[in-house]
Amino acid sequence: TRESAFVHAIASAGVAFAVTRSCAEGTSTICGCDSHHKGPRSAMNRHNNEAGRTTILDHMHLKCKCHGLSGSCEVKTCWWAQPDFRAIGDYLKDKYDSASEMVVEKHRESRGWVETLRAKYALFKPPTERDLVYYENSPNFCEPNPETGSFGTRDRTCNVTSHGIDGCDLLCCGRGHNTRTERRKEKCHCIFHWCCYVSCQECARVYDVHTCK
Structure with missing residues (x-):
């Protein structure tokens, strides 16, 4: 599925x-390639x-540090x-959204059966x-399903003003949402005292909380 494709890549x-990172820091002693x-x-x-691995390579960038008296860049290390x-996660999430549906084809070669991928839609x-x-459609995550590990979206907190996946329209799968008010205590009117501590008052604020039906 799209989801398992993302999990493998990330x-x-x-x-x-x-x-x-561990090889660059010298904390790993075996840094070669093993085929x-x-x-x-x-x-x-x-x-x-x-x-997933290619994403790391594509996003590598050059960093430089200057050396010299008073910040002069007499010597630069890059x-x-x-x-x-x-x-990386954000990039692969975009790739998840645009993942391609494929067909798996098997054919026999001298080394045995070999799997190849072909785009389903030419x-x-x-x-x-x-x-x-991916080649399988995603299961319905709206309802609980122990076989797929889905907990469903009932009672999930949603954002009533968002049109994205966290919005109540999408996340609640068209079932609608409930709204309740919560009273929370928060620190407020904080003042810095010289020197050196901060004193705050405690304020009670009321929030609207939206959850999926």
Whole structure:
């Protein structure tokens, strides 16, 4: 599914991110490539794993630091740095939204049965190695389903003003939402005293909380 494609990609990116960082810091002693461990993994999972790793490579950027007296840049040291992992997650979320539906085809070669991927719809642009792919439709996450691990969306807090996935219209799957008021105590009217502490009053504020029916 789209969801499992995203999970494979983000997990693969996370492993690549952690290994790259530990090798750069010198905390890992084994930093070469090992081609011996190629487990029996499906073409679909291999593609999404590679998409996750490629994301790290595509978002590397050059960072530089100046050396010299009084900040003069007599000597400059530059290195390739990894992106913030949050940027990787946001990028792969976009790829999740635009994932391509595929058909898995098996054919026999001298080394045995081999799986290949073909785009289900020829009218659409075929996916690149940087795109996520899937072949099963996502289950209905609106209702609880122990087989898929879905908890449903009943009683989920939603944003009544949002038109996105967190909005009450989408998140509540058309069932509508309930609204209740909550009274919360918060710190307010804070004053900094020299030197050096902050004193605050406690204020009670009323919030509207919206939850899915």
